[in-house]
Amino acid sequence: MTTPLQIGFIPLIDAAALIVAVEKGFVQAEGLEVSLVREVSWSNVRDKLNIGLFDAAHILAPVPIASSLGLGHVKVPIVVPLTLSLNGNAITVSPALYAEIMTEIDGEALDPMATARALSRVVATRRRNGGEPLTFGMTFPFSTHNYQLRFWMAAGGIDPDEDVRLVVLPPPFMVDSIAGGQIDGFCVGAPWNSIAVDRGVGRILHFGSDIMQRAAEKVLAIRQPWAEKNQQALAALVRAVFGAAQFIETPGNRNDVARILARGEYIGVDAEVILRTLQGRLKIAPDGTIREDDRYMLLAREEASAPDPIQAAWLYAQMVRWRQTSLSPKALTAAQSVFRPDLYEAAFGRDTQRQTASRAIGAFTGPVFDPEQIAAYFAALQIGDGKL
Numbered sequence: 097m098t099t100p101l102q103i104g105f106i107p108l109i110d111a112a113a114l115i116v117a118v119e120k121g122f123v124q125a126e127g128l129e130v131s132l133v134r135e136v137s138w139s140n141v142r143d144k145l146n147i148g149l150f151d152a153a154h155i156l157a158p159v160p161i162a163s164s165l166g167l168g169h170v171k172v173p174i175v176v177p178l179t180l181s182l183n184g185n186a187i188t189v190s191p192a193l194y195a196e197i198m199t200e201i202d203g204e205a206l207d208p209m210a211t212a213r214a215l216s217r218v219v220a221t222r223r224r225n226g227g228e229p230l231t232f233g234m235t236f237p238f239s240t241h242n243y244q245l246r247f248w249m250a251a252g253g254i255d256p257d258e259d260v261r262l263v264v265l266p267p268p269f270m271v272d273s274i275a276g277g278q279i280d281g282f283c284v285g286a287p288w289n290s291i292a293v294d295r296g297v298g299r300i301l302h303f304g305s306d307i308m309q310r311a312a313e314k315v316l317a318i319r320q321p322w323a324e325k326n327q328q329a330l331a332a333l334v335r336a337v338f339g340a341a342q343f344i345e346t347p348g349n350r351n352d353v354a355r356i357l358a359r360g361e362y363i364g365v366d367a368e369v370i371l372r373t374l375q376g377r378l379k380i381a382p383d384g385t386i387r388e389d390d391r392y393m394l395l396a397r398e399e400a401s402a403p404d405p406i407q408a409a410w411l412y413a414q415m416v417r418w419r420q421t422s423l424s425p426k427a428l429t430a431a432q433s434v435f436r437p438d439l440y441e442a443a444f445g446r447d448t449q450r451q452t453a454s455r456a457i458g459a460f461t462g463p464v465f466d467p468e469q470i471a472a473y474f475a476a477l478q479i480g481d482g483k484l
Contacts, residue, residue, distance in 0.1 A: 099128050
C-alpha cells in the first residue's frame with residue numbers, strides 16, 4: 097500500500113529534487129504517492145505546512161527555525177531531515193543602478209566588497225541630493241535572500257534598515273517589479289534573475305556563492321509530530337528526494353530535467369534558462385555575457401543534502417543581528433536542533449550518532465562564524481544589532 101503525501105513548493109529551480117522525485121519514479125519506488133502543490137508565496141507554504149494541509153514542504157531554510165522558535169508567526173515545531181539546495185541565489189540590479197555602481201567602483205566588478213562600497217557611495221549621493229532611497233526586493237523576512245542582501249550591504253557600510261528600503265515580493269513577481277521601476281534590485285533564486293536579464297531589465301551583479309561559499313537555501317520541512325509518527329514514510333521520502341538530487345547532478349540527465357521543470361505546472365519558463373542554471377552557466381548581462389560557477393547551486397554534491405546544524409546556527413545569528421529576535425543560548429541550541437542529520441543518516445541505515453561533516457559558511461568578509469564563539473562573532477560586526 098502506498099503512503100499519500102501532499103507537498104507544497106514554489107516555482108523555483110531549487111525545487112528540482114522534489115519534482116524529479118515524482119516525475120522519474122523515485123517516490124513511487126519507495127512506496128509513496130506524492131502530490132505536489134504549487135504555491136505563489138512563502139507565507140502560503142509555511143501556513144499550510146503548519147496547520148497540516150501539507151505533509152512536507154520545499155521552503156526557505158530559515159523558516160523552520162523561525163517557526164520552531166515562534167518568530168513572526170505561531171510557534172510550530174518543524175524539523176529538517178534533508179537540505180534541498182545550497183546556494184542558488186543571485187543579486188540582480190536594474191541597468192541604471194548597475195551603471196551608477198560601475199561609475200563609483202574602485203576595484204573589480206566581481207568583488208562583493210568593491211560593489212558594496214560603490215553602492216554605499218551611490219546611496220550617500222542620493223541622500224545628499226534629496227533623492228528617494230533605493231528599493232530592493234527579497235522573498236521573505238526569514239530568508240537567506242534577506243540575510244545575503246543585508247550582509248553584502250553592511251560590509252560596504254550601508255545600514256539596510258536606514259539607508260535603503262527592503263520589500264518582500266514573491267519570487268515570480270520580481271521581474272515585473274524591476275521592469276516597472278518599483279524596485280532597483282533584488283535577491284532571488286533561479287530562474288528569476290536570468291529571466292530579468294533575458295528581458296533586458298536586470299543585470300546579475302553577484303551570485304549568492306560570491307557572498308557565502310556554502311549557504312543553506314531551501315530545505316525539506318516536516319512538522320515534528322508528523323516526523324515522529326511516520327518514521328518509515330519520512331525515511332522513504334528522504335531517500336527518494338536524495339536519489340532525485342543525484343540524478344539531477346548527473347550531467348547527462350540535465351536536458352531531461354530542464355524539460356520537466358519547464359512545464360507550466362512546475363516552473364513554466366524556457367527549458368534553456370533552466371538548463372543553464374543547472375550547469376552553473378548564467379547569462380549575467382543583456383549583451384549575452386555568460387558567467388560560469390560550478391558552485392552556483394549544489395543539490396547533492398559536497399554533501400549538500402545533509403542538514404548541517406552549523407548552517408542553522410548561522411541563520412539564527414542573522415535573525416539576532418537584524419533584530420528579528422534576541423540572543424539566547426537556549427534558542428541557539430533549539431535552532432540547531434531543527435536541522436536533523438540524525439534523521440538524514442537514519443534514512444540510509446547509517447549510524448545515527450555519526451556527525452555529518454560540517455563545512456564553513458565561507459563569507460566573503462567578516463569574522464569566521466563559529467556557534468561556540470558567537471559573542472566574538474557579534475563583537476566583530478560593524479552594522480547590525482548583534483551587540484552584546
